[in-house]
Amino acid sequence: xxxxxxxxxxxxxxxxxxxxxxxxxxxxxxxxxxxxxxxxxxxxxxxxxxxxxxxxxxxxxxxxxxxxxxxxxxxxxxxxxxxxxxxxxxxxxxxxxxxxxxxxxxxxxxxxxxxxxxxxxxxxxxxxxxxxxxxxxxxxxxxxxxxxxxxxxxxxxxxxxxxxxxxxxxxxxxxxxxxxxxxxxxxxxxxxxxxxxxxxxxxxxxxxxxxxxxxxxxxxxxxxxxxxxxxxxxxxxxxxxxxxxxxxxxxxxxxxxxxxxxxxxxxxxxxxxxxxxxxxxxxxxxxx
Amino acid sequence: xxxxxxxxxxxxxxxxxxxxxxxxxxxxxxxxxxxxxxxxxxxxxxxxxxxxxxxxxxxxxxxxxxxxxxxxxxxxxxxxxxxxxxxxxxxxxxxxxxxxxxxxxxxxxxxxxxxxxxxxxxxxxxxxxxxxxxxxxxxxxxxxxxxxxxxxxxxxxxxxxxxxxxxxxxxxxxxxxxxxxxxxxxxxxxxxxxxxxxxxxxxxxxxxxxxxxxxxxxxxxxxxxxxxxxxxxxxxxxxxxxxxxxxxxxxxxxxxxxxxxxxxxxxxxxxxxxxxx
Numbered sequence: 133x134x135x136x137x138x139x140x141x142x143x144x145x146x147x148x149x150x151x152x153x154x155x156x157x158x159x160x161x162x163x164x165x166x167x168x169x170x171x172x173x174x175x176x177x178x179x180x181x182x183x184x185x186x187x188x189x190x191x192x193x194x195x196x197x198x199x200x201x202x203x204x205x206x207x208x209x210x211x212x213x214x215x216x217x218x219x220x221x222x223x224x225x226x227x228x229x230x231x232x233x234x235x236x237x238x239x240x241x242x243x244x245x246x247x248x249x250x251x252x253x254x255x256x257x258x259x260x261x262x263x264x265x266x267x268x269x270x271x272x273x274x275x276x277x278x279x280x281x282x283x284x285x286x287x288x289x290x291x292x293x294x295x296x297x298x299x300x301x302x303x304x305x306x307x308x309x310x311x312x313x314x315x316x317x318x319x320x321x322x323x324x325x326x327x328x329x330x331x332x333x334x335x336x337x338x339x340x341x342x343x344x345x346x347x348x349x350x351x352x353x354x355x356x357x358x359x360x361x362x363x364x365x366x367x368x369x370x371x372x373x374x375x376x377x378x379x380x381x382x383x384x385x386x387x388x389x390x391x392x393x394x395x396x397x398x399x400x401x402x403x404x405x406x407x408x409x410x411x412x413x414x415x416x417x418x419x420x
Numbered sequence: 421x422x423x424x425x426x427x428x429x430x431x432x433x434x435x436x437x438x439x440x441x442x443x444x445x446x447x448x449x450x451x452x453x454x455x456x457x458x459x460x461x462x463x464x465x466x467x468x469x470x471x472x473x474x475x476x477x478x479x480x481x482x483x484x485x486x487x488x489x490x491x492x493x494x495x496x497x498x499x500x501x502x503x504x505x506x507x508x509x510x511x512x513x514x515x516x517x518x519x520x521x522x523x524x525x526x527x528x529x530x531x532x533x534x535x536x537x538x539x540x541x542x543x544x545x546x547x548x549x550x551x552x553x554x555x556x557x558x559x560x561x562x563x564x565x566x567x568x569x570x571x572x573x574x575x576x577x578x579x580x581x582x583x584x585x586x587x588x589x590x591x592x593x594x595x596x597x598x599x600x601x602x603x604x605x606x607x608x609x610x611x612x613x614x615x616x617x618x619x620x621x622x623x624x625x626x627x628x629x630x631x632x633x634x635x636x637x638x639x640x641x642x643x644x645x646x647x648x649x650x651x652x653x654x655x656x657x658x659x660x661x662x663x664x665x666x667x668x669x670x671x672x673x674x675x676x677x678x679x680x681x682x683x684x685x686x687x688x689x690x691x692x693x694x695x696x697x
Binding site for chain 2: 133134135137138139141142144145146148149151152153154155156157159160163170216219220226227228230231232233234235236237239240241242243244247248249250251252254256257258261262264265266292295296300303324349353355356359360363364375376379380383384388390393394397398400401404405408
């Protein structure tokens with residue numbers, strides 16, 4: 133093997149990584165210390181963009197929304213898809229049908245899901261019509277108007293689209309649990325629930341930690357669902373705006389305040405970094 | 421023996437699956453019903469009904485008249501195909517070098533590429549937007565597609581797959597005088613088809629459904645991808661759920677066909693860790 137051969141394999145991937153990830157990342161750090169806008173190269177202003185970001189009430193709203201999103205999504209995404217995976221983890225034709233069907237919302241993507249659920253949860257949509265028909269409610273529930281209901285409706289769209297995706301990851305983990313463990317448990321008289329808690333959950337705890345990490349980060353970064361349900365506005369008075377939506381609103385387009393948005397991006401980077409480190413720590417604990 | 425198989429557990433399992441089916445697939449089926457309901461149907465009826473009384477194809481023709489949805493789908497297809505091909509090329513090249521070759525600096529390169537997985541897209545959104553503007557690629561499909569051609573996750577998947585090929589295979593070819601490129605193409609690539617399929621499917625679904633980045637890059641309506649165009653559909657027809665439903669159904673058809681056609685590879689690939697035995 134010629135000494136330069138490996139580099140011929142790597143040159144294209146390295147160039148792409150440099151141009152579209154490393155350079156933009158370093159540039160974001162640089163811009164966050166300037167008062168640049170899209171049309172004007174700014175000057176070095178030290179940390180004043182950061183203090184402007186931290187003092188901005190819009191940022192507080194976005195931080196709160198993204199944090200709540202992550203805190204609510206993570207447990208749902210760790211537990212619910214595992215239950216799904218256990219249900220369909222049988223090599224029969226009917227179960228493989230259900231497995232495929234449960235994955236369909238995940239391939240639909242969050243934009244189409246957003247459209248579908250806008251229809252479902254509007255004032256006269258199917259959800260309200262069903263509840264009214266069953267006499268559970270007297271007035272339609274304002275799923276897409278009320279600040280908190282809207283955020284929870286967006287979470288519902290995320291869960292709907294994410295269940296199948298994480299289910300597949302769990303199916304891979306379940307395939308690695310030894311069947312004899314279940315047999316032993318069932319000889320000891322453990323019922324399905326007991327088996328789930330004592331065999332299934334310990335057996336895929338590393339996957340659970342991985343999904344905790346993936347889903348909480350994805351939830352903190354939420355964009356599509358809230359954008360679709362609010363028509364891009366972030367809800368009444370922007371009360372439902374998320375961090376990603378705020379970065380996009382401030383940092384792109386012709387009126388972009390690139391310096392300000394870069395400071396916001398770096399703050400988001402650190403928050404996600406903190407979430408990741410906490411979960412790596414949990415993973416190390418789970419490993420022992 | 422058959423009677424033995426019907427236990428309370430089985431009944432609960434099937435019942436739970438049926439309920440989940442209604443919750444997960446029901447909303448999509450309801451959109452199909454809505455899309456075929458005509459003016460004679462009360463779509464707000466309480467209690468709701470499923471079978472259209474005034475069956476019509478009108479809603480679909482109206483969508484085609486109001487937005488150039490096929491044109492948007494073509495744009496999405498162009499972006500998606502380039503993305504899939506690009507990711508397959510970069511991921512197999514880098515995956516092979518990192519998974520199978522020994523050379524100085526390998527750890528550094530691996531750290532460099534996989535370290536990028538810790539940088540989320542939003543963090544570099546603003547600067548990527550500036551880079552694409554600087555290259556005069558804003559408002560072009562090339563600008564949409566370029567930053568996504570080298571996914572670190574895909575490289576990781578391919579690296580793992582390449583690393584798990586038995587060494588004897590390659591050594592035999594090396595003895596026969598095959599150089600590194602010949603071994604890559606003729607010996608190793610056929611062994612990782614399963615993982616390559618997973619990379620292709622993930623890239624396809626990811627690129628087809630991507631929304632934020634095309635929304636940032638594209639301003640000109642003729643360059644819209646399907647997701648961005650569908651978002652406009654919502655603004656234009658917010659008063660008629662039938663049209664939103666018809667648009668959603670049109671957009672769902674190709675992706676569901678794609679998924680059903682390839683789902684065998686997908687589930688096999690994921691469950692066996694993507695390595696072809």
